[in-house]
Amino acid sequence: MHWLYLAIAVVFEITVAIAAGKAAGFRNIPWTIATLISGGIGTYFLSLALLTFDVGVGYAIWTSVAGVGIVLLGAALFHQRLTWGKAFGIAIIIGGVVGLQLTGAA
Numbered sequence: 001m002h003w004l005y006l007a008i009a010v011v012f013e014i015t016v017a018i019a020a021g022k023a024a025g026f027r028n029i030p031w032t033i034a035t036l037i038s039g040g041i042g043t044y045f046l047s048l049a050l051l052t053f054d055v056g057v058g059y060a061i062w063t064s065v066a067g068v069g070i071v072l073l074g075a076a077l078f079h080q081r082l083t084w085g086k087a088f089g090i091a092i093i094i095g096g097v098v099g100l101q102l103t104g105a106a
Contacts, residue, residue, distance in 0.1 A: 002052035012042030013066035064093045
């Protein structure tokens with residue numbers, strides 16, 4: 001169940017990033033509300049996942065997987081450039097997450 005909680009937390013963290021980008025420095029009230037609510041929900045599910053995961057490992061997986069998702073969605077939905085350097089960085093992040101899991105993260 002902890003992996004499901006972590007996956008839900010990742011989805012909401014990605015939502016936070018997208019909503020914060022649309023919030024225009026918190027001047028756009030609907031997007032600001034979406035940012036804050038998504039952040040709260042994501043943090044709640046992260047806290048549930050951290051009942052099983054070591055805090056450092058769970059947080060590292062949460063932020064890194066969400067970061068990869070944000071970069072990929074930025075490229076797919078907002079036409080942001082996905083360069084070879086970014087792709088290499090994503091590969092390194094995925095390698096790190098796999099390494100954490102192989103060490104018995106949960």
